[in-house]
Amino acid sequence: MKIPPHSAETRAVDALPADRRLFRELYYRDTARAVRYRYGLLLLDAVTLLFIIGTSFIERSATVEVADTALGLVLLAEFAARLRASPRPWKELAHPATLADAIAIVCFLIPMLGAAAGFLRALRVLRLLRSQRLLNRLRKDFPGFQRNQDTMVAAMDLLVFIFIMTGLVYETQHRSNPQIGDYADALYFTITALTTTGFGDITLPGRTGRLLSVVIMFCGVTLFLRLAQSLFRPSKVRFPCPQCGLQRHEPDAVHCKACGHLINIPDEGS
Numbered sequence: 001m002k003i004p005p006h007s008a009e010t011r012a013v014d015a016l017p018a019d020r021r022l023f024r025e026l027y028y029r030d031t032a033r034a035v036r037y038r039y040g041l042l043l044l045d046a047v048t049l050l051f052i053i054g055t056s057f058i059e060r061s062a063t064v065e066v067a068d069t070a071l072g073l074v075l076l077a078e079f080a081a082r083l084r085a086s087p088r089p090w091k092e093l094a095h096p097a098t099l100a101d102a103i104a105i106v107c108f109l110i111p112m113l114g115a116a117a118g119f120l121r122a123l124r125v126l127r128l129l130r131s132q133r134l135l136n137r138l139r140k141d142f143p144g145f146q147r148n149q150d151t152m153v154a155a156m157d158l159l160v161f162i163f164i165m166t167g168l169v170y171e172t173q174h175r176s177n178p179q180i181g182d183y184a185d186a187l188y189f190t191i192t193a194l195t196t197t198g199f200g201d202i203t204l205p206g207r208t209g210r211l212l213s214v215v216i217m218f219c220g221v222t223l224f225l226r227l228a229q230s231l232f233r234p235s236k237v238r239f240p241c242p243q244c245g246l247q248r249h250e251p252d253a254v255h256c257k258a259c260g261h262l263i264n265i266p267d268e269g270s
Helices: 008-014 018-028 032-055 062-085 089-093 096-109 118-129 132-141 143-147 149-173 183-194 206-232
Strands: none
Touching: 018 032, 018 062, 032 062, 032 118, 032 132, 062 089, 062 096, 089 096, 096 118, 118 132, 118 149, 132 143, 132 149, 143 149, 149 183, 149 206, 183 206
16 A cells, blocks of 8 residues: 555655665665565565574584674674664563564574574564565465465465474484484474474483473474465355455455455456
8 A cells, every 4th residue: 555645654754864864765666666665574584594594404513603704794784674664662672572683593503503593584584484475465466376375375384393393302402312413303203293203213301301392293284284275165265355354255256255245357358
């Protein structure tokens, strides 16, 4: 929705310092460079996660620590820009995903910690995929995403959960559990626990390990069921009814099933 050129909100934005106006645009508006910036954030998160996985397979060295610090500085700059853009920075800072970001950044910037909690950065992916502005852009830019949004979001939720729990297993076990030597071992355990297969060749000892296994099994089954539901339930399209606001309709619907109002769902034809 466009802001009227002489509205109170426009005047308030115009009164902001130049850097805050820029960051406000990048994070909250739909200009071309803001769209590119937010896609860039998704790419940054993907690179960060791949970096964490890759460095878990190699010995810590000065080169890895320098790369950690450099990536941490990039993430810190983005973190500061996000707070600078927010109309309520303290509320933004108190958000759990923002706190997780802060912890991950500290771990990158302190070499002795390495990327210890860097896997928490995956929460940022979930937060971005809950942004209505980004979802609208993905639906507009990628027709396949629009047709399969529920399935793709459910699959991303599951993948992020697997990544976070694998990171948690690795970081809590690899120093004391000889069965968890690298990220692949942690991923193997997470998948077997999540699917309740439980081959038994890798276990997490102690009360903490058992509780972590329970969390993986309980939450993992829930996410699997959600993904299966989105895959097998009848396909529907998202289009807000102008009368009652109902979002999901049959692909060939002419009237809203909730209120009967005439709807005009865009269709490319067959």
